[in-house]
Amino acid sequence: MTFPGVPGLTIMGLIQIELFASLDLVGQAPGGPDEDPVGFAFGGWQAPLLDDITGAQVTAAYDGTDALLLGRRTYDIFAAYWPHQDGDFADLFNRIPKYVASRGRPNLDWQGSTQLGPDLAGAVREIRDRHEHVSVVGSLNLVQTLLREKLFDRLDLWVHPILLGSGKKIFDGGAVPSNVTLLEPPVAGAKGTVFLRYALAEGVPATGDMSAVDNH
Secondary structure (H helix, E strand, C coil), X not given: CEXXXXXCCECCCEEEEEEEEECCCECCCCCCCCCCCCCCCCCCCCHHHCCHHHHHHHHHHCCCCCEEEEEHHHHHHHHHHHHHCCCHHHHXXXXXXXXXXXXXXXXXXXXXXXXXXXXXXXXXXXXXXXXXXEEEECCHHHHHHHHHCCCCCEEEEEEECCCCCCCCECCCCXXXXXXXXXXXXXXXXXXCCEEEEEEEECCCCCCCCHHHCCCC
């Protein structure tokens, strides 16, 4: 498969990270107050900022998804919720394979769930070879590993118009020097949430001298 926006880059499968963030790039517990209740006062911060445009963007982001890659906490939240729901998202999530990154012993009762082994990077590469479109949802600890190993192909980021001032950030020590390419123009929802879609590109950031820039 040739990846759009990155000439010459061919991959076996697409690993796509889906992240919701505040303006100060906090990604902790956007979904609800019980998602991560210890030491974080703003669980569910995303709900008041949802609108139809953002909702449609999130739905479209999962087109073609044939596997989920999740951290332990996100998996537990999803496994407790989606098997008891109806609708397109529930049908998709309940049907496709779920891969869980965990050092512990998670309950894998959710149909189609598999725990990854201790070689996480190697396991993710095998998943990429096995599937066309793997979606990573939330799972901030897992995301740090994917960023560090450059084991992602696309990053979807919804930046919400709110400053939280505390909480776990989406680039929390995992990011390494990397180039990315903006795949499409940013789109803002009615409440000010901006959707950004990037692809991992080759190389590392270049540097230069601003005094050499011709401003005339």
